[in-house]
Amino acid sequence: MTKVSAQTALAPLASRSLTSAITGPVGNIEAYIAEVNRLPMLSHEQETSLALRYRNHNDLGAAQELVMSHLRVVVSIARGYLGYGLPHADLIQEGNIGLMKAVKRFDPEMGVRLVSYAIHWIKAEIHEYILKNWRMVKVATTKAQRKLFFNLRSHKKGSEAMTGAQIDSLAEKLNVRREDVLEMETRMNGHDIALEPSADSDDESAFAPISYLSSDAGEPTKVLEALESERLQTEGLSEALARLDPRSRRIIEARWLAGDEHSATLHTLAEEFGVSAERIRQIEAAAMKKMKTALIAYQ
Secondary structure (H helix, E strand, O other): OOHHHHHHHOHHHHHOOOOOOOOOOOOOHHHHHHHHHHOOOOOHHHHHHHHHHHHHHOOHHHHHHHHHHOHHHHHHHHHOOHHHOOOHHHHHHHHHHHHHHHHHHOOHHHOOOHHHHHHHHHHHHHHHHHHHHOOOOOOOOOHHHHHHHHHHHHHOOOOOOOOHHHHHHHHHHHOOOHHHHHHHHHHHHOOOOOOOOOOOOOOOOOOOHHHHHOOHHHOHHHHHHHHHHHHHHHHHHHHHHHOOOHHHHHHHHHHHOOOOOOOOOHHHHHHHHOOOHHHHHHHHHHHHHHHHHHHHHHO
Protein backbone atom coordinates (compact mmCIF):
# COMPACT_ATOMS: atom_id res chain seq x y z
CA MET A 1 0.00 0.00 0.00
CA THR A 2 1.31 3.44 -0.86
CA LYS A 3 1.60 6.36 1.50
CA VAL A 4 -1.38 8.01 -0.12
CA SER A 5 -3.63 5.02 0.38
CA ALA A 6 -2.54 4.65 3.98
CA GLN A 7 -3.30 8.27 4.68
CA THR A 8 -6.60 8.02 2.85
CA ALA A 9 -7.58 4.98 4.89
CA LEU A 10 -7.17 7.00 8.07
CA ALA A 11 -8.26 10.34 6.61
CA PRO A 12 -10.39 11.45 9.58
CA LEU A 13 -7.46 10.67 11.82
CA ALA A 14 -5.11 12.74 9.68
CA SER A 15 -7.60 15.58 9.34
CA ARG A 16 -7.47 16.18 13.06
CA SER A 17 -3.66 16.17 12.80
CA LEU A 18 -3.49 13.86 15.80
CA THR A 19 -4.08 16.85 18.06
CA SER A 20 -7.21 15.88 19.92
CA ALA A 21 -5.15 14.28 22.68
CA ILE A 22 -2.35 16.90 22.60
CA THR A 23 -2.94 19.96 24.74
CA GLY A 24 -1.28 23.32 24.28
CA PRO A 25 0.56 24.78 21.26
CA VAL A 26 3.07 22.60 19.41
CA GLY A 27 5.25 25.05 17.48
CA ASN A 28 8.47 23.08 16.97
CA ILE A 29 9.87 19.58 17.01
CA GLU A 30 11.01 19.77 20.64
CA ALA A 31 7.52 20.76 21.80
CA TYR A 32 5.99 17.98 19.71
CA ILE A 33 8.31 15.38 21.23
CA ALA A 34 7.57 16.64 24.73
CA GLU A 35 3.83 16.39 24.10
CA VAL A 36 3.82 12.88 22.61
CA ASN A 37 5.98 11.61 25.45
CA ARG A 38 3.26 12.72 27.85
CA LEU A 39 0.57 10.72 26.09
CA PRO A 40 -0.49 7.66 28.09
CA MET A 41 0.52 4.17 27.02
CA LEU A 42 -2.15 1.50 26.56
CA SER A 43 -2.41 -1.72 28.48
CA HIS A 44 -2.57 -4.99 26.57
CA GLU A 45 -6.32 -5.23 27.21
CA GLN A 46 -6.96 -1.65 26.05
CA GLU A 47 -4.89 -2.17 22.92
CA THR A 48 -6.71 -5.39 22.02
CA SER A 49 -10.11 -3.78 22.57
CA LEU A 50 -9.27 -0.79 20.39
CA ALA A 51 -7.77 -2.96 17.64
CA LEU A 52 -10.89 -5.15 17.55
CA ARG A 53 -13.15 -2.10 17.36
CA TYR A 54 -11.17 -0.77 14.42
CA ARG A 55 -10.92 -4.11 12.59
CA ASN A 56 -14.51 -5.21 13.12
CA HIS A 57 -16.36 -1.89 13.04
CA ASN A 58 -13.96 0.45 11.22
CA ASP A 59 -13.92 2.67 14.29
CA LEU A 60 -11.49 5.41 13.30
CA GLY A 61 -11.60 6.84 16.79
CA ALA A 62 -10.10 3.57 18.05
CA ALA A 63 -7.46 3.74 15.31
CA GLN A 64 -6.59 7.26 16.40
CA GLU A 65 -6.04 6.16 19.99
CA LEU A 66 -3.77 3.35 18.82
CA VAL A 67 -1.69 5.74 16.73
CA MET A 68 -1.53 8.41 19.44
CA SER A 69 -0.32 5.99 22.07
CA HIS A 70 2.58 4.86 19.85
CA LEU A 71 3.83 8.23 18.58
CA ARG A 72 6.63 8.13 21.14
CA VAL A 73 7.84 4.89 19.55
CA VAL A 74 8.21 6.66 16.21
CA VAL A 75 10.17 9.49 17.84
CA SER A 76 12.53 6.99 19.45
CA ILE A 77 13.13 5.08 16.21
CA ALA A 78 13.56 8.24 14.14
CA ARG A 79 16.20 9.51 16.55
CA GLY A 80 18.40 6.57 15.58
CA TYR A 81 18.59 7.84 11.98
CA LEU A 82 19.72 11.40 12.68
CA GLY A 83 23.24 10.54 11.47
CA TYR A 84 22.10 10.70 7.86
CA GLY A 85 21.80 14.48 8.02
CA LEU A 86 18.06 14.60 7.31
CA PRO A 87 15.58 16.68 9.36
CA HIS A 88 14.34 14.94 12.48
CA ALA A 89 10.82 16.22 11.85
CA ASP A 90 10.78 14.62 8.38
CA LEU A 91 12.01 11.31 9.75
CA ILE A 92 9.24 11.38 12.37
CA GLN A 93 6.65 12.26 9.75
CA GLU A 94 7.65 9.31 7.58
CA GLY A 95 7.69 7.04 10.62
CA ASN A 96 4.17 8.18 11.51
CA ILE A 97 2.99 7.08 8.07
CA GLY A 98 4.52 3.68 8.73
CA LEU A 99 2.74 3.57 12.09
CA MET A 100 -0.63 4.27 10.42
CA LYS A 101 0.03 1.46 7.94
CA ALA A 102 0.80 -0.88 10.83
CA VAL A 103 -2.40 0.06 12.68
CA LYS A 104 -4.44 -0.59 9.54
CA ARG A 105 -2.93 -4.08 9.11
CA PHE A 106 -2.63 -5.07 12.77
CA ASP A 107 -4.48 -8.22 13.86
CA PRO A 108 -4.88 -8.30 17.66
CA GLU A 109 -5.38 -12.06 17.54
CA MET A 110 -1.83 -12.69 16.29
CA GLY A 111 -0.60 -12.80 19.88
CA VAL A 112 1.89 -9.89 19.61
CA ARG A 113 1.73 -6.33 20.81
CA LEU A 114 1.23 -3.52 18.30
CA VAL A 115 4.60 -1.99 19.13
CA SER A 116 6.42 -5.14 18.01
CA TYR A 117 4.42 -5.29 14.80
CA ALA A 118 4.70 -1.57 14.04
CA ILE A 119 8.50 -1.35 14.29
CA HIS A 120 8.90 -3.01 10.89
CA TRP A 121 6.51 -0.59 9.17
CA ILE A 122 7.98 2.47 10.86
CA LYS A 123 11.54 1.54 9.88
CA ALA A 124 10.49 0.63 6.34
CA GLU A 125 9.05 4.10 5.72
CA ILE A 126 12.07 5.83 7.24
CA HIS A 127 14.44 3.67 5.19
CA GLU A 128 12.60 4.52 1.99
CA TYR A 129 12.72 8.23 2.81
CA ILE A 130 16.45 8.13 3.54
CA LEU A 131 17.28 6.26 0.35
CA LYS A 132 15.27 8.71 -1.74
CA ASN A 133 16.61 11.88 -0.15
CA TRP A 134 20.10 11.19 1.19
CA ARG A 135 21.69 11.65 -2.20
CA MET A 136 20.54 12.93 -5.59
CA VAL A 137 21.92 9.71 -7.07
CA LYS A 138 20.57 6.62 -5.30
CA VAL A 139 23.19 4.61 -3.45
CA ALA A 140 21.05 1.49 -3.11
CA THR A 141 18.36 0.22 -5.45
CA THR A 142 17.97 -3.51 -4.84
CA LYS A 143 16.73 -5.09 -1.62
CA ALA A 144 20.17 -6.59 -0.92
CA GLN A 145 21.86 -3.21 -1.46
CA ARG A 146 19.44 -1.50 0.89
CA LYS A 147 20.11 -4.03 3.61
CA LEU A 148 23.87 -3.66 3.15
CA PHE A 149 23.58 0.14 3.13
CA PHE A 150 21.96 0.33 6.56
CA ASN A 151 24.08 -2.44 8.05
CA LEU A 152 27.28 -0.83 6.83
CA ARG A 153 26.15 2.58 8.05
CA SER A 154 25.52 1.24 11.55
CA HIS A 155 28.74 -0.80 11.79
CA LYS A 156 31.14 1.74 10.29
CA LYS A 157 32.79 4.09 12.77
CA GLY A 158 33.61 7.60 11.60
CA SER A 159 33.97 8.88 8.06
CA GLU A 160 37.44 7.49 7.32
CA ALA A 161 37.86 4.80 4.68
CA MET A 162 37.82 1.24 6.00
CA THR A 163 40.98 -0.85 5.93
CA GLY A 164 41.17 -4.16 4.10
CA ALA A 165 40.96 -6.06 7.38
CA GLN A 166 37.86 -4.11 8.44
CA ILE A 167 36.20 -4.79 5.09
CA ASP A 168 36.92 -8.52 5.35
CA SER A 169 35.66 -8.64 8.93
CA LEU A 170 32.44 -6.79 8.09
CA ALA A 171 31.82 -8.89 4.98
CA GLU A 172 32.10 -12.04 7.09
CA LYS A 173 29.88 -10.58 9.81
CA LEU A 174 27.16 -9.52 7.35
CA ASN A 175 27.58 -12.67 5.24
CA VAL A 176 28.16 -10.77 2.00
CA ARG A 177 30.97 -10.61 -0.54
CA ARG A 178 33.98 -8.41 0.15
CA GLU A 179 33.41 -6.68 -3.21
CA ASP A 180 29.85 -5.73 -2.16
CA VAL A 181 31.07 -4.04 1.01
CA LEU A 182 33.80 -2.20 -0.87
CA GLU A 183 31.39 -0.99 -3.56
CA MET A 184 28.82 0.22 -1.04
CA GLU A 185 31.44 2.05 1.00
CA THR A 186 32.62 3.79 -2.16
CA ARG A 187 29.05 4.87 -2.91
CA MET A 188 28.51 6.14 0.62
CA ASN A 189 31.77 8.09 0.71
CA GLY A 190 30.97 9.90 -2.55
CA HIS A 191 29.71 13.44 -2.29
CA ASP A 192 27.12 15.32 -4.31
CA ILE A 193 28.65 18.13 -6.38
CA ALA A 194 26.70 21.21 -7.42
CA LEU A 195 26.31 21.23 -11.18
CA GLU A 196 26.22 25.02 -11.26
CA PRO A 197 28.06 27.55 -9.02
CA SER A 198 26.11 29.43 -6.39
CA ALA A 199 25.07 32.98 -7.15
CA ASP A 200 27.38 34.46 -4.50
CA SER A 201 30.52 32.59 -5.57
CA ASP A 202 33.52 34.52 -6.84
CA ASP A 203 34.89 34.25 -10.38
CA GLU A 204 37.53 31.66 -9.52
CA SER A 205 35.13 29.25 -7.80
CA ALA A 206 32.43 29.82 -10.39
CA PHE A 207 34.00 27.15 -12.61
CA ALA A 208 31.57 24.32 -11.93
CA PRO A 209 30.99 20.99 -13.75
CA ILE A 210 28.37 22.65 -15.94
CA SER A 211 31.21 24.62 -17.56
CA TYR A 212 32.88 21.56 -19.00
CA LEU A 213 29.92 19.18 -19.21
CA SER A 214 27.82 21.38 -21.45
CA SER A 215 28.21 21.02 -25.21
CA ASP A 216 26.48 22.68 -28.12
CA ALA A 217 26.97 19.57 -30.24
CA GLY A 218 23.91 17.87 -28.84
CA GLU A 219 21.68 20.94 -28.85
CA PRO A 220 18.67 20.18 -31.11
CA THR A 221 18.96 23.23 -33.36
CA LYS A 222 22.68 22.59 -33.85
CA VAL A 223 21.99 18.98 -34.81
CA LEU A 224 19.35 20.03 -37.32
CA GLU A 225 21.64 22.68 -38.79
CA ALA A 226 24.42 20.12 -39.23
CA LEU A 227 22.08 17.64 -40.92
CA GLU A 228 20.71 20.34 -43.25
CA SER A 229 24.21 21.50 -44.14
CA GLU A 230 25.28 17.94 -44.92
CA ARG A 231 22.19 17.42 -47.07
CA LEU A 232 22.85 20.60 -49.05
CA GLN A 233 26.49 19.63 -49.58
CA THR A 234 25.51 16.29 -51.08
CA GLU A 235 22.05 16.10 -52.59
CA GLY A 236 21.50 19.83 -53.07
CA LEU A 237 24.88 20.47 -54.64
CA SER A 238 24.51 17.51 -57.01
CA GLU A 239 21.14 18.75 -58.17
CA ALA A 240 22.41 22.33 -58.64
CA LEU A 241 25.39 21.12 -60.71
CA ALA A 242 23.09 18.99 -62.86
CA ARG A 243 21.25 22.14 -63.97
CA LEU A 244 24.41 23.65 -65.49
CA ASP A 245 25.59 23.21 -69.04
CA PRO A 246 28.77 21.08 -69.45
CA ARG A 247 31.11 24.09 -69.81
CA SER A 248 29.73 25.91 -66.78
CA ARG A 249 29.83 22.72 -64.70
CA ARG A 250 33.44 22.08 -65.70
CA ILE A 251 34.42 25.62 -64.66
CA ILE A 252 32.68 25.39 -61.26
CA GLU A 253 34.15 21.95 -60.51
CA ALA A 254 37.65 23.02 -61.55
CA ARG A 255 37.50 26.30 -59.63
CA TRP A 256 35.65 25.31 -56.43
CA LEU A 257 35.34 21.55 -56.03
CA ALA A 258 38.84 20.30 -56.88
CA GLY A 259 40.41 21.38 -53.58
CA ASP A 260 42.75 24.28 -52.88
CA GLU A 261 45.83 22.51 -54.19
CA HIS A 262 44.23 21.47 -57.50
CA SER A 263 41.88 24.38 -58.23
CA ALA A 264 42.29 25.87 -61.70
CA THR A 265 42.97 29.55 -62.42
CA LEU A 266 40.93 31.70 -64.78
CA HIS A 267 43.82 31.75 -67.25
CA THR A 268 44.18 27.94 -67.24
CA LEU A 269 40.49 27.51 -68.04
CA ALA A 270 40.66 30.29 -70.64
CA GLU A 271 43.33 28.34 -72.49
CA GLU A 272 41.28 25.12 -72.18
CA PHE A 273 38.15 26.66 -73.76
CA GLY A 274 39.92 29.13 -76.09
CA VAL A 275 38.34 32.24 -74.58
CA SER A 276 39.54 35.13 -72.46
CA ALA A 277 39.97 34.95 -68.69
CA GLU A 278 37.28 37.62 -68.35
CA ARG A 279 34.83 35.40 -70.24
CA ILE A 280 35.59 32.52 -67.87
CA ARG A 281 34.88 34.86 -64.93
CA GLN A 282 31.53 35.86 -66.45
CA ILE A 283 30.53 32.22 -67.03
CA GLU A 284 31.55 31.37 -63.47
CA ALA A 285 29.48 34.23 -62.02
CA ALA A 286 26.42 33.23 -64.03
CA ALA A 287 26.82 29.57 -63.01
CA MET A 288 27.14 30.49 -59.33
CA LYS A 289 23.98 32.57 -59.50
CA LYS A 290 22.09 29.74 -61.16
CA MET A 291 23.32 27.25 -58.53
CA LYS A 292 22.30 29.58 -55.71
CA THR A 293 18.78 29.78 -57.11
CA ALA A 294 18.66 25.97 -57.41
CA LEU A 295 19.86 25.48 -53.80
CA ILE A 296 17.24 27.91 -52.44
CA ALA A 297 14.56 26.03 -54.35
CA TYR A 298 15.90 22.72 -53.01
CA GLN A 299 15.66 23.91 -49.42
